[in-house]
Amino acid sequence: MTSTNKTQVRVGLFGLFGAGNSGNDASLEAVLGYLRAEHPDAEVDALCGGPEIVTARYGIPAARLNWNRGEYRTASSPAAIAAKGLGKLIDAARTAAWVRRHDVVIVPGTGVLETTLPLRPWGFPYSLFLLCASGRLLRSRVALVSVGASEIGHRATRTLVRWSARLAAYRSFRGTYSRDAIRAMGVDTAGDEVYPDLAFSLPTPPSGEPSDQPGPxxxxxxxxxxxxxxxxxxxxxxxxxxxxxxxxxxxxxxxxxxxxxxxxxxxxxxxxxxxxxxxxxxxxxxxxxxxxxxxxxxxxxxxxxxxxxxxxxxxxxxxxxxxxxxxxxxxxxxxxxxxxxxxxxxxxxxxxxxxxxxxxxxxxxxxxxxxxxxxxRNQDAARRVEDQFTALTAALFPATDHAHAHRETR
Missing domain, CATH: 3.40.50.2000 (Glycogen Phosphorylase B;)
Structure with missing residues (x-):
């Protein structure tokens, strides 16, 4: 698979990368590998949880996802509550400004549409909604790529997740359960594909020498x-x-x-x-x-x-x-x-x-x-992730004329 796109496309990567979760970082690494191989001229940066770590580890510019550094800590004082409220308003403007600078924004893998772990609606679900809404308003294509999802009971969280999925320009899921969960919440998934997790595209370390001694x-x-x-x-x-x-x-x-x-x-x-x-x-x-x-x-x-x-x-x-x-x-x-x-x-x-x-x-x-x-089975999964990247190129990366027209419109 070889990219024929000659125009430098601006690509943003969005997620809780660099925040101590190896799975999130692996999804980022997988998409960076794809972009560097297939779209080497793309200008890439990130809006993420740990920008300093992402820049040091992956060599791309990165900005903090939330203005309020205490966003994911429990607000236990009036000052902390006020900072969180102010942060929501500032983040709406910051996210829109960041999205506006990009032709394509990719949310790579991870369980961004699920609540299998505890979270508050005004945390990451709100941030994802701001991203997808900004993309729709500003004509920047937002792609949810091989993401996880679950059917959500909490009303506010369910509403934010449902609208995020609806507003995205492209969706694919890392399992049939995830796609079925989003469909059950009222999103039309007829055109959405299921692929294995993006981490299956990462290199596998060489096997060690076989040993007669039992391993751990x-x-x-x-x-x-x-x-x-x-x-x-x-x-x-x-x-x-x-x-x-x-x-x-x-x-x-x-x-x-x-x-x-x-x-x-x-x-x-x-x-x-x-x-x-x-x-x-x-x-x-x-x-x-x-x-x-x-x-x-x-x-x-x-x-x-x-x-x-x-x-x-x-x-x-x-x-x-x-x-x-x-x-x-x-x-x-x-x-x-x-x-x-x-x-x-x-x-x-x-x-x-x-x-x-x-x-x-x-x-x-x-x-x-x-x-x-x-x-x-691993080879089959890796081939399917390659199919995902082929589909992503076809769906998201603009022809030269479109890219120029997009920038001139802005």
Whole structure:
């Protein structure tokens, strides 16, 4: 696939990149790889959560998503509440001004249309609505590319998400569940395609030399407190998840298995520390992985992976390691079914350590078979992501005349 576009197109990338979540950053990295390969003349910058980190790591200009630096902290004083209110007004103007400078704005991957984790409507859903509305008003094409979605109960959040999806110039989803959820909320998805997660386009680290010695079991942990609609049960859900995970890791240690705890977000570190303290064994260690590439190296060295975070699962599946999902959302179930592992999902809401251990042992018995079949499924997923990028070029990147006319109109 070779770009024929000779005009320098201005492309903005929008999302919570650089804010400590390796999955978000992986989606950014995947789209940057596509742009640099297929549209090397494009002028690219980002509006994101951690602009300093994005600029240092990926070499593109970046601006802060929110004027108020305390946007995602709980407002506990009149001054903080006033700052948040003022920030909403300023962000409307800032977002419109940023969008206006671009021909195309891409929201790459991530669960931008879902509430599988708690969030407030006036946080990221409001920011995404400002983006999509600005794009429609200012004739800059906004693309939601291979995004995740869920059916939302909270009225204000549902309204903002629904209108964001409607106002986008292009939509595609990373699973049939996501597309069905948006359709159920009243958005016409007849022309929207489903593709695997963008992270399947990232390079896979080389496999290490085979060893006769047993490798570790990687257990990915998460600051899981239920979905946005389960706030009333948040502490109960988290306690059951943590207790079940501790019991499972303790059982592995009693069998003499070394365990590496994985995280995927800065928020997960206290959970890893809690498991480490509760099990209290030298066989349990915490991996220091700052990126998806680091995570892939960890899981490539493992015999088996049991993980909760969606992109921890992707890392393990990409390197062909037999994987069991502690599933907190249908997106994980979709992913595991795509990779032929639908039987190895276990609800994160109801972690039954005995049943989990039983599934784990069944999975390990199929290890040799799965290590043969997973590479083929990974190749299929990577080809489908390439199809996504081909479709994106056809849908979004303007011909020379259109690009010039767009700029002159402004």
């Amino acid at each position: 079991v990687c257990v990915g942990v998460m600051a899981w407190h239920g979905s946005n609609d389960e706030r009333a049960r948040a502490e109960e859900i988290h306690r059951r998840y943590l207790d079940g995970t501790v019991r499972f890791v303790r059982a592995l240690v009693e069998d003499g298995r070394p365990v590496r705890l994985l995280t995927g977000d800065e928020l997960d570190r206290p959970v890893a520390a809690a498991v480490l303290d509760a099990v209290d064994s030298p066989l349990v260690t915490v991996a220091e992985a700052a990126s998806l590439a680091d995570l892939m190296k960890e899981v490539a060295a493992a015999d088996t992976v049991v993980a909760t975070r969606y992109h921890n699962l992707i890392c393990a599946l990409k390197v062909g390691t037999p994987t069991l999902a502690l599933s907190y959302s249908e997106k994980s179930d979709d992913l595991m079914a795509l990779m032929g592992l639908g039987a190895y999902c276990h609800s994160a809401r109801e972690v039954d350590a005995d049943r989990l251990l039983e599934q784990f042992r069944e999975l390990e018995q199929r290890s040799a078979e799965l290590r043969r079949t997973l590479p083929e």
